[in-house]
Amino acid sequence: MADAWKFEVELRADPAADEVREAILAAPGFGQAFTDHMVLANWTADSGWHNPRVTPFAPLKVSPAAAVLHYAQEIFEGLKAFRHADGSVWAFRPQDNAARFTGSARRLALPVLPEEEFVASLQALVSVDERWVPTGGESSLYLRPYMMATEAGLSVRPSREVLYGVLASPAGPYFQSGVKPVSIWLSTRYTRASPGGTGEAKTGGNYAASLVAQAEALANGCEQVVFLDAVERRWLEEIGSMLLFFVHKDGHIVTPELSGTILAGITRASVLELAADLGHKVEERRMSIDEWREGVAGGEITEVFACGTAAAITPIGRLVWDGGDQVIGDHDVNEGIGPVTAEIRRTLLDLQYGRTEDTRSWLTRLA
């Protein structure tokens, strides 16, 4: 298909009643409820991409021998659609999600989806399900593009049949009762990714491998887990689905460099630019777990935060490890969100919700 895709639309006969949808939008939570429709498109080695469509949200029919179910040949993306005050709906840097989806596809031996069709698929779905985009607060419509290997057969090789899809799920504010700092568990037993592996790709297998470490974090009273590098077990990598930032006493900000084993977060890239706008010197470099602990103990590091699409920016209030823990910053102030973290968070959200001018053209209109 050389021309722009035409998404056929099949509207569902039984959309959610207004009261049902409004009840969901009043308290959507995260990833629980889905809109009336979804996007699907098929790819085969013989015919390439075909049949892009918006179709009623429904279970998929796949063979129990589908490659994805056995060998995890799968990738995904995650981004949000934000409703602005004038009612319009916008995505934040969706072209960057499209480019990352291409990188993930190449690493997982999946076909490349044309990047303009990735964005067009979001527009196709959100224009049909526009009523599902919440209004107010820090709510949004979370969009989940994915691609998976559907060919039936147990040979280990790239699938010759693939399905692309997009789900949309209304999302409430990540922090229900105001932004609160989280506690982070230092995983020394498990790693998330290794050089040459799939750490840089957004693929389900990385998440499957992190669940046991995440369970260890919960068992130790923490919300999230931080991973170290797999070789020296010393360098900071990332928090399951968020990237780390360290604010120093003199205002400069350090984030672990993209090592090939951490995910190139779009929120991370945005924070680097916005923090520089706000006058902070920003540095991407290797940083060890000892530098974290010593920096906080000596007062050199004053704030730690993590960032990703789901929560935007999350302050980190405590690091816990096997045998000890350490509180970061002054928890009686601002309930633990430091002034620099708060300012960067507000700057990012003001841009996403259209309250400040989008000077970098980071927003793309979806509906």
Ligand SMILES: *Cc1c(COP(=O)(O)O)cnc(C)c1O
């Ligand atoms: C998606 C993801 C992130 C966050 O990236 P954003 O583009 O900022 O949402 C961080 N780490 C992992 C492992 C991820 O999958």
